[in-house]
Amino acid sequence: xxxQQLFGATRPPAQLLLRGAHALDPRSDLDGPADVLVxxxxxxxxxxxxxxxxxxxxxxxxxxxxxxxxxxxxxHVHLRTPGQEHKETIASGTAAAAAGGYCGVVAMxxxxxxxxxxxxxxAVREQAEREARVPVGFMPAITRGLVGGELTEMAELRDAGAxxxxxxxxxxxAAGMLxxxxxxxRLCGGVIALHEEDPSLSGHGVMHxxxxxxxxxxxxxxxxxxxxxxxxxxxxxxxxxxxxxxxxLSCVESVEALAAWKAAGARVxxxxxxxxxxxxxxxxxxxxxxxxxxxxxxxxADRQALIAGLRDGTIxxxxxxxxxxxxxxxxxxxxxxxxxxxxxxTAFPVIVVERMTAGAALLDLPTPRVAVxxxxxxxxxxxxxxxxxxxxGYASKSGNSCFEGRTLRGVVRLTLAAGAVAHRVEVxxxxxx
Amino acid sequence: xxxxxxxxPLAAPRHLLSIDDLDRxxxxxxxxxxxxxxxxxxxxIKKVPALRGRTIxxxxxxxxxxxxxxxxxxxxxxxxxxxxxxxxxxxxxxGESLKDTIATLTAYDPAAIVIRSPHAGAAxxxxxxxxxAVVNAGDGKHEHPTQALxxxxxxxxxxxxxxxxxxxxxxxxxxxxxxxxxxLAFARMGAEVTVAGPPTLIPRxxxxxxxxxxxxxxxxxxxxxxYVLRMQHERMSEAYVxxxxxxxxxxxxxxxxxxxxxxxxxxxxxxxxxxxxxxxIDSPQAxxxxxxxxxxxxxxxxxxxxxxxxxAAAEAPAPATDRAxxxxxx
Numbered sequence: 001x002x003x004q005q006l007f008g009a010t011r012p013p014a015q016l017l018l019r020g021a022h023a024l025d026p027r028s029d030l031d032g033p034a035d036v037l038v039x040x041x042x043x044x045x046x047x048x049x050x051x052x053x054x055x056x057x058x059x060x061x062x063x064x065x066x067x068x069x070x071x072x073x074x075x076h077v078h079l080r081t082p083g084q085e086h087k088e089t090i091a092s093g094t095a096a097a098a099a100g101g102y103c104g105v106v107a108m109x110x111x112x113x114x115x116x117x118x119x120x121x122x123a124v125r126e127q128a129e130r131e132a133r134v135p136v137g138f139m140p141a142i143t144r145g146l147v148g149g150e151l152t153e154m155a156e157l158r159d160a161g162a163x164x165x166x167x168x169x170x171x172x173x174a175a176g177m178l179x180x181x182x183x184x185x186r187l188c189g190g191v192i193a194l195h196e197e198d199p200s201l202s203g204h205g206v207m208h209x210x211x212x213x214x215x216x217x218x219x220x221x222x223x224x225x226x227x228x229x230x231x232x233x234x235x236x237x238x239x240x241x242x243x244x245x246x247x248x249l250s251c252v253e254s255v256e257a258l259a260a261w262k263a264a265g266a267r268v269x270x271x272x273x274x275x276x277x278x279x280x281x282x283x284x285x286x287x288x289x290x291x292x293x294x295x296x297x298x299x300x301a302d303r304q305a306l307i308a309g310l311r312d313g314t315i316x317x318x319x320x321x322x323x324x325x326x327x328x329x330x331x332x333x334x335x336x337x338x339x340x341x342x343x344x345x346t347a348f349p350v351i352v353v354e355r356m357t358a359g360a361a362l363l364d365l366p367t368p369r370v371a372v373x374x375x376x377x378x379x380x381x382x383x384x385x386x387x388x389x390x391x392x393g394y395a396s397k398s399g400n401s402c403f404e405g406r407t408l409r410g411v412v413r414l415t416l417a418a419g420a421v422a423h424r425v426e427v428x429x430x431x432x433x
Numbered sequence: 434x435x436x437x438x439x440x441x442p443l444a445a446p447r448h449l450l451s452i453d454d455l456d457r458x459x460x461x462x463x464x465x466x467x468x469x470x471x472x473x474x475x476x477x478i479k480k481v482p483a484l485r486g487r488t489i490x491x492x493x494x495x496x497x498x499x500x501x502x503x504x505x506x507x508x509x510x511x512x513x514x515x516x517x518x519x520x521x522x523x524x525x526x527x528g529e530s531l532k533d534t535i536a537t538l539t540a541y542d543p544a545a546i547v548i549r550s551p552h553a554g555a556a557x558x559x560x561x562x563x564x565x566a567v568v569n570a571g572d573g574k575h576e577h578p579t580q581a582l583x584x585x586x587x588x589x590x591x592x593x594x595x596x597x598x599x600x601x602x603x604x605x606x607x608x609x610x611x612x613x614x615x616x617l618a619f620a621r622m623g624a625e626v627t628v629a630g631p632p633t634l635i636p637r638x639x640x641x642x643x644x645x646x647x648x649x650x651x652x653x654x655x656x657x658x659x660y661v662l663r664m665q666h667e668r669m670s671e672a673y674v675x676x677x678x679x680x681x682x683x684x685x686x687x688x689x690x691x692x693x694x695x696x697x698x699x700x701x702x703x704x705x706x707x708x709x710x711x712x713x714i715d716s717p718q719a720x721x722x723x724x725x726x727x728x729x730x731x732x733x734x735x736x737x738x739x740x741x742x743x744x745a746a747a748e749a750p751a752p753a754t755d756r757a758x759x760x761x762x763x
Binding site for chain 1: 531532550552553554555557558572573574575576608609610613636637638639640641642
């Protein structure tokens with residue numbers, strides 16, 4: 001790829017021997033105890049556990065009893081920079097990513113101002129190069145100001161390093177506008193990622209429309225608000241032979257529409273979030289605004305459809321839609337609270353490996369792998385240890401996790417991103433044996 | 434007190450946030466208490482010293498006449514000191530100011546905070562932020578538990594038990610917190626509840642609360658009680674129904690639809706000529722005035738049960754002497 005698309009602070013390349021961890025990477029056919037040698041930030045050797053000698057200048061980590069995975073990649077996070085740094089900064093958001101075992105994240109453009117021109121993209125790139133702990137990619141807006149009126153200068157943005165385009169947080173309401181963006185994609189490339197929602201169906205909805213919203217007297221967002229737009233836009237994508245990715249799918253009907261259009265040959269893909277895969281609208285009975293996000297948590301049948309879609313490949317990857325909000329913004333009545341929950345620090349123990357790395361391929365980026373010659377994008381996890389979410393705070397600036405208070409199994413001990421140590425929990429590493 | 438499993442009666446609640454805080458025995462305890470206060474209301478001096486020296490804050494973020502005045506009167510008749518606050522609502526910072534307001538009010542050490550808010554769950558949030566007992570006087574379109582209790586009280590006085598009675602709730606169920614609390618309370622007291630209205634004003638999934646749904650008044654004759662909801666003109670801008678005229682033709686309860694064996698209720702204020710015809714309001718079957726009367730004694734009973742009765746928190750017992758004077762025999 002000629003244009004650089006991921007941007008992070010330059011950090012000293014790791015020199016590490018990870019000894020005895022159970023290495024697991026289906027793409028490299030790895031599933032067993034191994035020694036993995038990282039030299040100058042790249043994976044230099046993989047061999048049977050205990051077989052490798054320690055070269056000079058290399059630190060050894062006794063990782064027996066821990067699990068080693070290719071580090072994860074998240075195609076959908078909100079770093080809130082510029083404009084809402086009280087919620088998150090590039091530094092804190094990427095620290096949260098590293099703490100969650102991620103080696104790369106993609107930032108959404110609904111910042112203030114909107115990321116919709118090349119000069120702004122260059123400014124956030126530079127900021128990422130100063131402070132990002134793991135590399136960050138950027139997806140600028142499809143339409144200026146996210147209002148659906150006119151296209152951004154997509155070709156210039158691509159030349160400036162845009163991975164793709166999204167109006168995330170809002171749908172592209174007019175079918176004609178989306179069609180034009182998809183036509184223009186043929187000129188400049190870059191995936192078009194869509195937040196699917198029909199505003200006339202969502203109305204003032206704040207949660208899933210169903211028995212729970214009826215009980216609570218809160219306006220509902222029906223499943224068809226999302227699924228009709230997925231079906232519409234997949235049809236347009238097929239017609240234009242364009243590359244379209246559907247963000248944060250939440251309901252049965254959307255998974256069915258995606259599967260049908262894939263079977264028909266459309267170049268469409270989908271993602272699901274850890275919270276939609278694990279929680280339902282029943283949690284909203286608590287009236288706790290940490291369970292408020294868009295799209296909303298839906299029913300058990302929807303949750304099961306997402307899991308099935310992830311298993312059979314209809315949905316390509318897990319994406320957190322990490323959406324930090326300050327405590328005071330969430331400590332209000334449910335209907336008043338902003339949409340969104342954090343996710344980077346809890347995704348892995350919630351979901352476990354499967355499709356945690358697949359987000360990179362959606363954006364034509366290399367998938368992190370545990371293989372000789374690959375850059376060291378590795379995460380070392382203690383699956384034997386449990387932790388209470390939030391008990392020791394967060395690396396993210398915001399604590400609006402919908403998993404707060406839950407006990408999750410699996411602690412990320414070490415993250416190597418782009419060959420450098422991005423996260424390391426000193427206590428416990430090497431002491432697990 | 435015995436430790437009870439999930440199937441047993443609910444422990445006496447510390448707050449009244451939802452009808453779900455009460456089981457049938459809990460509702461009956463409040464209504465029996467209200468009946469005993471009803472006797473006090475017939476005395477020349479209507480005041481009892483039960484909550485003397487204690488402070489009750491009424492915090493209303495929405496316009497209200499009968500609910501706020503009846504809470505105020507209820508607290509005064511229990512000899513509490515009352516502070517009534519009508520807070521103006523701004524748009525986004527409302528939640529923040531709610532938390533700040535509660536922190537400020539908590540400094541006065543209130544025994545109870547009565548709150549009305551345009552947002553579902555506001556009372557629950559307040560309960561998290563204060564040690565005072567919290568009474569939900571209406572939160573968004575979610576619940577209005579004291580209205581449901583006074584409705585059950587007024588009905589019990591007329592009908593005796595509600596077991597097996599058929600109650601139809603007619604009109605704008607979608608936007609009605611009264612409907613939600615009433616469905617729960619009527620069902621808990623053994624009634625069979627039907628909600629009826631145009632499908633655009635019946636929320637999807639409402640059956641899960643324990644009611645059946647009708648989209649016409651064709652079977653209204655089976656009802657023992659017709660509970661008519663207020664039709665809110667401001668909703669019409671969103672065109673939930675094509676016109677009030679068409680709504681009235683299909684769903685207005687008038688003396689042609691109201692039969693002599695049926696009781697008629699309405700939470701007020703009534704839109705004469707929209708959801709109810711004038712002659713239906715003035716008919717002998719109408720319990721609307723009795724509902725208003727019930728408001729004071731039921732709210733006295735709620736405050737008493739939370740602050741001085743069997744449900745009172747251990748940290749705030751009423752002095753024994755007061756209690757002896759205060760409790761008329763039920």
